Amino acid sequence: MAKIDEKDRFYYSKDFLASPSGRSVRILSEYYGPYQRLQRNKISDTIVFFGSARTKSRDDAEKALANLPSNADKKILRRCKIDLKMSRYYEETRELAGKFTLWSKNLKESKHRYIVCSGGGPGIMEASNRGASEAGGINIGFTISLPHEVSGNKWISSDLSMKFHYFFMRKFWFLYLAKALIVLPGGFGTLDELMELLTLLQTEKIKKRLPIVLHGKEFWEKVVNWEYLVEIGTISPEDLDLFHISDNVENTYKYVTDFISENELKGPNF
Secondary structure: OOOOOHHHOHHHOHHHHOOHHHHHHHHHHHHHHHHHHHHHOOEOOEEEEEOOOOOOOHHHHHHHHHOOOOOOOHHHHHHHHHHHHHHHHHHHHHHHHHHHHHHHHOOOOOOEOOEEEEOOOOOHHHHHHHHHHHOOOOEEEEEEOOOOOOOOOOOOOOOOEEEEOOHHHHHHHHHHOEEEEEEOOOOHHHHHHHHHHHHHHHOOOOOOOOOEEEEOHHHHHHHOOHHHHHHOOOOOHHHHHHOEEEOOHHHHHHHHHHHHHHHOOOOOOO
16 A cells, blocks of 8 residues: 655645635634634633834833934934834833733632733734733733734743734634723724724624723824714714723723623633
8 A cells, every 4th residue: 555645635735725725724724723722821811902013112212212313304303202202102001911910810710811912013012912921921922924014022922922814813813812902002903903893892793791991092082083973973872882991001900800800701702
């Protein structure tokens, strides 16, 4: 009997897996792969952070401003000053992630509960992974393969950095185990994630109760005129109850932990 070469099997063939015919296998891989990792690490549920990949830490923003030459272009100077102002959100994310991690570690559970999770990139994502790591907790990074952007950061826990090809599978895992979502200032990606989340809740495709905090009052009230959407009838007044706008760490932390405690959310919502 002739020996079967593993290279002849379709599931070892990179050409097949990368082809249109192999798409369903790739999609399933992005379901079962993360599922296996999360089970292996006994992760029950998460607190997810969304926000800009471009937000700098305070140290980096201060260094960039300090290193500018005295004759620096006004546009560059303005950009550096804005980066320093926005660095507030990096530091507040880092602090929040640390506080949530310490809170979760004090729960008497056999599984890992309310684990900090991010998109695994730089900026706000890095800040959340960093804060959780500095507090001595594990954390998750659901990264995405993009042509011109950095993927991953050094603060993600070993075995919990998972790279996706499909945005929709990455979004699935963001929401599947989420028990709270903190949305910081961001661009197209952040707005896309937030609006899809609100749509799923509004249409009851997500039935679990979720505390959603838009952290950064000035940003969110300038970017989206929520009251105007109600005024012209494109959303209902009660849709504004789907989220909470906060402007400081203590308010965000208390809102989320009180919500989780009062509603006794346990385990993944199937």
